[in-house]
Amino acid sequence: MIARIWQGRTPASLGDEYFEYLKKTGVEGCKSTEGNRGVYVLRRIEDGVAEFQMMTLWDSFDAIKKFSGPDVKKPVYFPDDEKYLLELEPQVAHFEVLRTPKAQNSGIDRGFPRLIRYMKGIKF
Numbered sequence: 001m002i003a004r005i006w007q008g009r010t011p012a013s014l015g016d017e018y019f020e021y022l023k024k025t026g027v028e029g030c031k032s033t034e035g036n037r038g039v040y041v042l043r044r045i046e047d048g049v050a051e052f053q054m055m056t057l058w059d060s061f062d063a064i065k066k067f068s069g070p071d072v073k074k075p076v077y078f079p080d081d082e083k084y085l086l087e088l089e090p091q092v093a094h095f096e097v098l099r100t101p102k103a104q105n106s107g108i109d110r111g112f113p114r115l116i117r118y119m120k121g122i123k124f
Helices: 012-031 061-068 101-105 108-120
Strands: 002-011 036-046 049-058 093-096
Antiparallel strands (some): 002 049, 002 093
16 A cells, blocks of 8 residues: 655635635545545644645555556646645655554554544544
8 A cells, every 4th residue: 555645835824725625626536536545634733824734545556646647756736726825845755554463453543534533623
C-alpha cells in the first residue's frame, strides 16, 4: 500500500470554505478512483493560516496514476485552488505503508479514522 501526502495552506478565514471545496474536488476525486483505500484530511490553524494535509492510501503506483496521471509526484489541482491556496506545492510525497502484525490486530487501524473525525469534527 502507498500513502500519498499533499499539503496546502489557506488564510485561516477561508479554512472552512476551502475544506468544503476540497471535499467536493480532491477527496471525492480520490475516493471515486479505483485502487483508492482511504482519504484523510488533517487541518491545523496557526498564526492566521489554515494548513491542510491530505493523505490518501492506494493499492499501488498504478492506482495512483489513475488519479494523478503519469507523473505521480505532481499534485492534482482543481480550478478554484488558486483562489484559496497561498501557494501551489510543486510535489507530493509518497511513502510505503508498513505495518507490524501486532499493530494490525490491535484495533489501531479501526480507531485512527474515528480519532481524526473526533478531533476535527470531519465527516466523510
